Amino acid sequence: MNAWSEWDHIVKVDPDKTLYEDETFEDVAATGTDAIMVGGTLGMTEEKMAEYVEGCIEGTRGHDIPVYIEPSSAGVVVHPDGLDGYLVPIVFNAGDIAWVTGAHKEWVRMDGDIQWDVTHTEAYIVLNEEASVAEYTQADCTLDAADVAAYAEVAEQMFGQDIVYVEYSGTLGDPEIVGAAHDALDEATLFYGGGVHDYDSAFEMGQHSDVVVVGDLVHDAGCAAVRETVEGVTAANN
Template sequence: MNPWTEWDHIVKVDPDKTLYEDETFEDVVATGTDAISVGGTLGMTEEKMAEYVRGCIEATRAHDVPVFIEPSSAGVVVHPDGLEGYLIPIVFNAGDIAWMTGVHKEWARIDDDIDWAHTHTEAYIVMNEEASVAEYTQADCDLAPDDVAAYAEIAEQMFGQDIVYVEYSGTLGDTDVVGAAHDALDDATLFYGGGVHDYDSAHTMGQHSDVVVVGDLVHDAGCAAVRETVEGANDARN
C-alpha cells in the first residue's frame, strides 16, 4: 500500500524561503503533519535543496514523519541517506510539453543515482493562473469542473497515476472543482494545495480531497497556524 493513502496532511517547505521567525525544522515536523515535502518553483539550487532536506531528515529522527523531495528541475535533486523518496510533478494541463516528459527525461539523462523504487509521480492540475507554477509551466487554468474531472480520470485510468494533485498555489480553490476531481477517481489519492491557512479552510478542503498540502503558511505564519490545518484536515477525514 502506498503511504499517502493513510495521510491527511503534508507540509511543503520551500528551500528558497526562510522558516518563520526563530522556528526550526524540529518545530515543523512536530506539527502533527503526516509527511514533509521539500520543493519550490523559483530560486531552486542544489545547495539550498540539500540544506533543507538534510535539516528535515535530521528533525524527523524523533518523529515518524517521512521526507520527500518534490523537484522543480532536474539539477536540484539530491540523494541523502534517510530520504523517503521523490514526488515528481507531471503537469497534465501544462502548455509547455516539457512538463509532461521533457524535464523528466533530462533528470534521467544527467542523474545516474535515481532510486526508481522510491520515485513516484503526481498528476498535477494547476488552477491559479497568477501562480508562479502556472507561468512556469504555461498551464491552461481556464478549466471547468468537468474539465478537471476529466484530467483526473485520464491521469488515473490512462496514465496509471496513484496521485492526482489539484494545485491552486496561493489562493483557496473552488470546492466544486476539487470535489469533481475527487469524484472522478476510483483508487488514486487526491492531493489538494492552495490557500489553506487555518482550521476551517483545511477542514473544508479536506472534505473534498484526500490529503491537504500547506506550503507558504509554514513560512509566513508559522507552526501554530500549521497545527490548526493539521487538526482541520484530520477532522475532515474522521
C-alpha cells in the same frame, strides 16, 4: 498500499524561503503533519535543496514522519541518506510539453543515481493562473469542474497515476472543482494545495480531497498556524 493513502496532511517547505521567526524543522515535524515535502518553483539551487532536505531529515528523527523531495528541475535533485523518496510532478494541463515529459527526460539523462523504487509521479492539475507554477509551465487554468474531473480520470485510468494533485498555489480553490476531481477517482489519492491557512479552510478542503498540502503558511505564519490546519483536516476526515 502506498504510504500516502494513509496521509491527511503534508507540509511543503520551500528551500528558497526561511522558516518562520526562530522555528526549526523539528518544530515543523511536531505539528502533527503526516509528511514533509521539500520543493519550490523559483530560486531553487542544489545547495539550498541539500540544506533543507538534510534539515528536514534531522528534524523528523523521533517523529516517524517521512521526507520527500518534489523536484522542479533536474539540477536541484539530491540523494541524501534518510530520504524517503521523490514525488515528481507531471503537469497534465501544461502548455509547455517539457513539464509533461521533457524535464523528466533531462533528469534521467543527467542523473545516474535515481532510485526508481522510491520515485513516484504526481499528476498535477494547475488552476491558479497567477501562480509561478502556472506561468512556469504555461498551464491552461481556464478549466471547469468537468474538465478537471476528466483530467483526473485520464491521469488514473489511462496513465496509471496513484496521485492526482489539484494545485491552486497561493489561493484557496473552488471546492466544487476539487470535489469533482475527487469523485472522478477510483483508487488514486487526491492531493489538494493552495490557500489553506486556518482550521476552517483546512476542514473545507479536507472534505473534498484525501490529502491537504500546506506550503506558504509554514513560512509566513509558522507552526502554530500549521497545527490548526492539521486539526481541521483531521476533523474533516473523521
